[in-house]
Amino acid sequence: MNNILPVPVLLCIAAAAVALILGRRPRAQRVVSISALSALVVVAGVLVFLTDRYGTQVLWVGAWTPPLGIVLVADRLAALMLLMSAIAALGVLLFSLGMDVHEARREAPVSIFHPTFLLLAAGVSNAFLAGDLFNLYVGFEIFLFASYVLMTLGGTGPRLEAGATYVVVSLVSSTLFLIALATVYAATGTVNLAQLSLRLADLPADVQLPIQLLLLVVFGIKAAVFPMHAWLPDSYPTAPAPVTAVFAGLLTKVGVYAIIRTQTLLFPTRPLTDLLLVFALVTMIVGILGAIAQVGIKRMLSFTLVSHIGYMLFGVALATPAGLSGAVFYAAHHITVQATLFLVTGLIARRGGSSSLDRLGGLARLSPALGVMFFIPAMNLSGIPPLSGFIGKLGLLTAGIEVGTPLAWVLVAGSLVTSLLTLYAMAKVWGRAFWGPPQIHTPAEPDDEGEGGSAMPPAMIVGTTLLLAVGIAMTIAAGPLYDFCGRAAASLLDGSYVTIVLPGGVR
């Protein structure tokens, strides 16, 4: 059954090729990309089932003798992240269908949107399934290149400016990743994660430390961890709503996933726990303070995204089973909720003509449905019971209290403050944009935000509602899901990854 492992990547790349060929036939292109991503959701669902039922799935591609060759590995964590990402990507794609119709004039090269989007999904899948560091790097590069194109879609001035920052930062992090790979290979003679886990332990501590720090910096840039977060709020908000949504949902989480994977597998003794805890705290606080100062909803959400990465880092840094399962649950929850919020902002921009709080008002009266669609994920993000954000935060707080060191207590307090400030930021959006006298902003010349007062296309509502429904389903099914995350965390910590990938114990 483990022949299913390469399917997510192959499916997306093949569909991207077909979609590119069908560039002049938008309808056929849409059919291809929607069916590919729906199939991806199904395959990821099967993988979740398989990994939970039968344990970690391993495939040595090309049947080279282990440990030679490329290995694909899906454990519970990878399968869950793959499933949530596939769902988020599908929701965003549905949303973008509504956009195509209207934006066809302005966003001239819509024909490249679908192939690029599918390549992004392929890169993300590859990163989740990679069993060696170099394949992880290749996965990162695939989705980064797709994201460069999506970020600068249409080639307008503001997008190029935002894209320039994004591209340069990503290039620097890719170069650092390569340096880390060269260092790892020079020190151990392998890039296979399972083998590295065995060999790194034999190295002296002063060789391990630079490798660990290099990897943390590389993935920290991707995950937008303080102090490597400044690029994110500068670049994400200018992209079209669906692109921002998929970036916010997927790309930072791949960084978080890579941090979880490398920290648990390669450095099981966790020498940097305190450092990570401090950075988690500062990421939370700096991010949310940035969010409060913003007037544009998209920029505010970008800052809350940075802030909530801190929660996941908190769970990873605690290095206990409870902390890790909290982090995994929080990452899964955050993929849907953050993507939903960015999609809703796209709807707000379409209905109200702007995404700036200064130009919005009375949306609750103009469109009650939009109010509901914003309110639920906003409360979810702030961690109001009984929604899944509350459950994730509760899990992390309990884990922090269990650890009980002074620093862990500071983190617990910091998480609570961040949660309250998130609620404040969301309440600010609600008060300014949804209450008050209705006003619709009509820009003098149509910009990227939509015409203002225009109706919301059904496809956009369907896409947003899908993600909203998944968010609510995660709340309802939180018990089994949290148990699943607990098992995922347990299998991260018990060293089963190495014994399953290399049953012979090859060093």
Next chain:
Amino acid sequence: MTPNLVLCIVAGSLIAAGVYLILERSLSRILVGVLLASNGVNLLFLVAGGPAGAPPIIGLATAEEMSDPLPQAMVLTAIVITLAVAAYVMTMAYRKFQIDGNDEVVDDVEDARIRMLAERDSESESFEDVTFSDTGEDVVSE
């Protein structure tokens, strides 16, 4: 394994020059910087691969005489990716030149705007009275 010192020094200089250029404002200089740095990193892989040896083809040499093919495969992949990077950044620089007449990476407008708000708030004697709007009127045109 004894690392090759000359390769290390060359790689270090290339990466240092690359970092210097990446700190520039102009996208085309940044591109040159990225190219230099990535060539430097590619040399690091050669260092990691150990001393040069016979071609790694079974039958031509024994396993001990062969050079390690894996870092070379990685370098090949990295070179291909760098090529794509070069193509993309050049396109972006050209497009930016078409629009703005230069290819410089600019400061973020929104950051400046938020900072200006904060300054105005602290200078104003009556900022308590400013309600309902964080911005008042728009100072930075969009």
